[in-house]
Amino acid sequence: MLRKVSLFSLWMGFVVYAFFLAPPDQPDTFDLIKKLSLGQWQGINPLIISLFNIMGVWPLIYSAVVFTDGRCQKIPAWPFATASFGVGAFALLPYLFLREPNQEFVGKKTIFIKLLDSRVTGIILTVIAGILVAYSVQGGDWQDFIQQWQTNRFIHVMSLDFCLLCILFPLLLEDDMARRGWKNHQIFWLISLVPLFGPLIYLCLRPALPETETTGISKQQATVN
Structure with missing residues (x-):
C-alpha cells in the first residue's frame, strides 16, 4: 500500500510541477517540437535532438x-504503454x-509479444540509443542545453521525464x-543502476518468456490484456 501511495504522490507531484512550477513555456515550443518530429534539425542543439529521440526509445x-x-493484471496495460509514446512517465506512473x-x-505469446520479447528488438533499440x-x-553544447533547461518548460520537463523513466x-x-x-540480485542491481543502457542490455540478454496453457479466469484475463 505504501508503494502505491508513494507512486501516486510522485505522479501528482510531477503533474503539478510540470504545469505550475517548471520554467515557463516558450512561444516557439510547438515549432521546436514540429522540427524535431520532422527531422528538420538544422540549428538545434544535438543534445536536444538526441534527448527527444531517446524519449521515443524509452x-x-x-x-x-x-x-x-x-x-494477468486487472487493468489492461496497452492504454498506458501507448500513451507513454506521447507523454512518457505521465502515462506510465498510473499503471505502476x-x-x-x-x-x-x-497463455501463449501473441505475434506482438513475441516481437517485443525478441532479443533482436533489444539489440536494435540498443544500437539506436548508442548512435543517439x-x-x-x-x-552537443552543454552550456546551451543548461540554459534552455533553466528557461524552457518543454526541455525542462522532458529531461525530468527521462530521469523518471x-x-x-x-x-x-x-x-x-x-x-x-x-x-539474480547482482544482475538486477547492475541493470537498475545503469541509466538507459542497463534496461537495453537486459532486453538483449534476458531469457525468452515461457508459454503456458490458459484456463478459466486466467484465460479470460489473457484475452482482455
Missing part, C-alpha cells in the same frame, strides 16, 4: 516489459501504482526477471 523499452506484465505484483505469464548518445556527445524501470524489472526464471 516507451519501446517499457512496452517490452509492460505488455507481458499486463497479461494501479498494477499488482505479477511474476507469471499465462554518441551524436549528442560529439556535437530511468528510476522507475526497476519497479517492473524484478517481476519480469521472475517470469523468466532469472532471479
